[in-house]
Amino acid sequence: MSQTAVIPQTANEAWILPSRGVVGMACLIVAESAIFTIFVVAYLYYLGRDQRGPTPRQVLDLPLFTSICLLSSSLTVHLAVAALHRGRRHACSLWLAATVLLGSIFLGGTAHEWYTLIYRDGLTIQTNLFGTTFYSLVGLHATHVLVGLAMLSLALVFSLNGSMSAKHTGRLEVLSLYWHFVDAVWVVVFTVVYVLGR
């Protein structure tokens, strides 16, 4: 009855499990979604409860252009991954650069918006509940964009200096998943803050 620790390999069936990168990123996205949910709930909860202004209706403008930029960057990052998968490294660099550019435009837009809010409208995080929830929710999203941009830029650098090849597709794909998530969150934030909230 004695046997070794090794349980004999009898099955020859293919044993394929999901990629741990994708699963890990999916988990991270779920966790991050929960964080955003809480901030969105706080925003909605305090919506219209302020005793004093400024109110969203008075000061917020629709950031249509920057939103379009951010959302289209989802497409470009997808194209980058597809290009890398097919081994077309130059195309990949190009699409990555476009993604970084579009993301930066979005961030620039947010920075400009905040600047006007603070200096023109006098709305800071301390002003009222709207200020509190607005800056924290949009700021949380902007932080995520910033982190994503940093990683995308890094990928771009690697892509440019040629150390990225088709076998790294998996990793770039994981990164692109994160970027898609950031975009999807913006759709929610946009709806809540700029459409419903006004």
Place this chain on the structure above:
Amino acid sequence: MHDDATHGQGNSVLLPRPTAWPMALALGLSLIFAGMVTNVAVAALGLAMTLAACVGWFRQVLPHEAHVPVAVIAEEVEIASARTLIQRPQRSASAAPRKVLPVETFLIGNGIRGGIAGGLAMTVPAGIFSVLKYHSFWYAINLLAAGGFVDWASASNAFLCQFHLQGLLAALVIHGLTSLLVGLLYGAMLPMFPRYPIVTAGFMAPLLMTGIMFSALNILSPILNQRIDWPWFILSQIAFGLVCGYVVNLHAKVRTPQFQALSFAERAGLHSNLVELDGSQADPSQTGVQRGTQPGTKNGDKEDGAL
């Protein structure tokens, strides 16, 4: 992903290379946080550490994950048990899976069917009672529904005799849900008590139920408690029990003496005392217990005998 690339050269296994960078990153972040309650200098130190650790960690994984080969020490691990199993006297091809216990089982669907039928049957005595005593079919329904509506607590008889849509709906939900659940329970539990199905299903269970209701009804629904007519209530319970039990039993195959000879734990599927049904009778789909000695033997510690 399970890559076989973890096999290194020769008799070794590739494992991730130990590194202090994760610890350094954690320390860096913690110092940044600690800076918020102590001094900015601490946070600055933490930030520097964080950045350095990020770079260091990055180099561990890109462009290639760092590995280190670990030599496999040849060793023999014995996996054996001193314990034995009970030998089977004969092993037929129809040796059924031991996991399907008990020997025979009702289909869950029968329970649901029984619950529906019983629920319908129950409305008959309740309806008769309602019409006879209050000259309105709606009385019983509204009385049941009053359990769900707190503001009906002081309703008059006249009010209860009228038709109320919400009363009908609430009564349907309460009655339907309870009937279904009790039907399911009948479906699951009747086979455990195969001997006197009519007494068990038709009288014992309804009386038990009535007892529970009797003690709890004052808190559950005081209005119902004030107006309830217990003999009629028992009658409707028995109607439910008889019909539900009958429908459930229609599909039963538990009348075999072999099954009735089993202990309760075996009928419930909790435990097997190693009784084996006659191989010829034991249809694989029905047989669960097959390890044992003789057909139809009644429980007892047959394990010893089987050795």
Place this chain on the structure above:
Amino acid sequence: MAHSFWPGLAVQISTGFSHGSTSIFAPAGTPAHSIFSLSMLVLSIVAAIFLVVAGLLLYAVVRYRHRADAANASVEPPQIYGSTQIELSWTVIPVLIVVLLFLATARIILTTQNAPKPANALDVTVIGHQFWWEYDYPKLGIVTANELHIPVSDPKHPTPTYLTMSSADTDHSFWVPRLAGKMDLIPNQINTMWIDPQAPGLYLGQCAQYCGVQHAKMLIRVYADNPPEFAAWVAHQQQPAVDDPGVAEGRAVFLHNACMSCHTIAGTAATGRFGPDLTHVASRDTIASGSVTNNPANLRAFIDNPATFKPGVLMPAMHLSQHDLDAVVAYLSTLK
């Protein structure tokens, strides 16, 4: 110790539950009564489940323990993987119990929290402070602290008291177990509850939500008075403060120190709101939110250094001279 312990325990068990000053099993008001009857139902269900399951467990543990000397000691027992019907049974039975419990509970929740308010109900506004209670009777024009006087409610002609509750600082919770369940006092939020003591007497309780350092001594005293006594109390409380010329010095000390910026004494310049209203302080049985008997010695010690009774209290030590201290205590003692 051993001699007094077990008899003591027995006394506690027999009397503690039913007659204890704060026992939830000695209800004296409608909400507490309905909770009590519901809890008896829950307790009996729970006890029945416990007896059955623990009994089976005990039986299994004893009956199926391994016996090293048994002939089949080294044989594995039969391996059973499960059984649909027994598992179904012990899924459905708990579901039925849950349905039963839920219906009973929902009814009590709704009858308690949705109870219609009778026209003759007394309104009291309760404001929680760190670490004392403010009671306002808006329709009677009375403001008092820490000792709540309400009329006894005759079940035939109920005169319940409706409490409208909020907090001036942190969260508190109003809990008088013999009258009703607790309700939190939360800043920026109005909560309501009602109580209707059916026998005259003193009902005790205390803050049940951690509210800061002195949470432990934020005691509640509810006096249920018979209607004539309650009317007399109301009439007395509606008077302005007694102005006894014999204690004018103490009055001056009070008004020339920081006392007046936190405390109100109706009819004087003192209109502070941070501390309890002292207009009729001498008519109360206790000071320091119910933690100390109201007598001149305690009052003196409290004013001298409140932290001796209530460490962490927000009232600062007044550092009055002995002479001023005596004067102010004499003054406060006249404020019947």
Place this chain on the structure above:
Amino acid sequence: MAVQTTTTAGTTQAAPRRLLLEVLHDWVTTVDHKKIGLMYIGYALFFLVVAGCQALLMRIQLAVPNNHFVSPQTFDSLFTMHGTTMVFFVGMPILFGFGNYLVPLMIGARDMAFPRLNAFSFWISAFGGMLLYFSYFGASGLYGAGSAPDVGWFAYAPLTAQIFSPGHSTDYWTLAILLSGIGNIGTALNIVATTICMRCPGMKLNRMPLLVWLYLVTSCLAFVTISPLTAAQIMLMLDRYVGSHFFDTQAGGSAVLWMHFFWIFGHPEVYILVLPAFAFANEIIPVFSRKAIFGYPAMVAASVGIGFISLSVWAHHMFTVGLGPGPNTFFTLATMVIAVPTGIKIFNWLATIWGGKIHFTVAMMFATGFLFQFLIAGLTGIMLSVAPFDWQLGNSYFVVAHFHYVLVGAILFMIFSAFYYWFPKMSGRMLSERLGKWHFWIFLIGFHLTFDFMHVPGLLGMPRRIYTYEADRGWMIWNMIVSSGAVFQAVATLLFVYNMVWSYFKGPIAGPDPWDAWTLEWSTASPPPAYNFAEVPTVESRRPLWDIKHPEDPDSRYE
């Protein structure tokens, strides 16, 4: 990393003595899931003793009325630190420690999916705990308040606002929990990825040991519930540092919003802690009953069900905050529904024991204690789910007794059980059964003295978190009994620590499979080599070692 020495059949091979520094370097740089798991466990045990001492101090203070043993401020920080430590720096780490150690071994993997993240998660949790305890020594904040947090472990707003809690004490609490939260999310993510992506060939989801299933559910719960806590802590930090108004009631903020956010985390957290205890029970009870677990699919379904339902019950902690009858009714129902899957679990364990041959090793004794106590804890839980009952009992000592019944009577008992069961695997040596029996009985007596009698003052109206009480309330005798039980528990815990230390050096050699068990971790040496399995195993049933031990009647035939 040095090659781990392993025990070969019967002979020990002594490792050459290494320098202390070298050993330290080994542990600091390790990315091996087993070493990280052990560090988690060691770290948690240390904090268990610390927080246990805090509990003792509180019990001394409460033994008699109007006691002056500690000041109110000290008492407040004692219960805050005790609660925070026990939940975040004992419960979570010890359970994640066992998970780290066992999950890869049980699914036949060589390491976690992300070994470096694993190390990072451990260290950041560990530093979080250190930061929390640094509050005792450090920081002269606004008012020279180098003090420990004193706002209670759920830190209700607005007590945490700058004006009610000046200085940095609350900041320590927030920051420490943020740090440990990052670590916990990391580990949870890692366990999920490991379970999904690293299973050995043949280990289908329906063949995974129940322990792994439960860790999967726990981890999923962890990252959907610790994230809201993290979000709420970020808000609190913004309030305290930047001056925003999330929970600032003076500026229109809501105190109740914090309660919601906290309990959205706080209630599932209880399940995060208790599910691993169930996981241990699912492995230990069958092995010592010598039977397969009863109703594996039902057990999995019940666990997943508990996971989902637990996300919708949080407001039962808020029955008294004035939510109104509608929400109170809904959360009553949701809370009661949880009793159903929980009941299934208890009954299935009962059925597992039924008809078995129960070997009362110390591990099984603790598991049996767990069954009884968890039953009681569940029943008092049903009592508390009845909202009107909760209006009376909420925030009283009854609640304290109830959740200690869960946390100590169920979880800690199962953790002790797990120690007796897996210590041989981790160290290669058996724990002393004789000392273990002493440990069990003394702890059992202490536990029941403390927590059975703790229900009573709650019924008599004693609220929690009071540093002292009035003599005329009749609570003293009960508090006296409760406090005396604490001493027994302390003695038993010391005995346990002694047992571990003694057995580590002097205990009998365990061998790879001392319990005649059935899961994969027992198929490799004790302690396992760094690579876990020389050859990646393949499994064909839920009990791969049963199949090997009983080739004449393997499980794989039936599944």
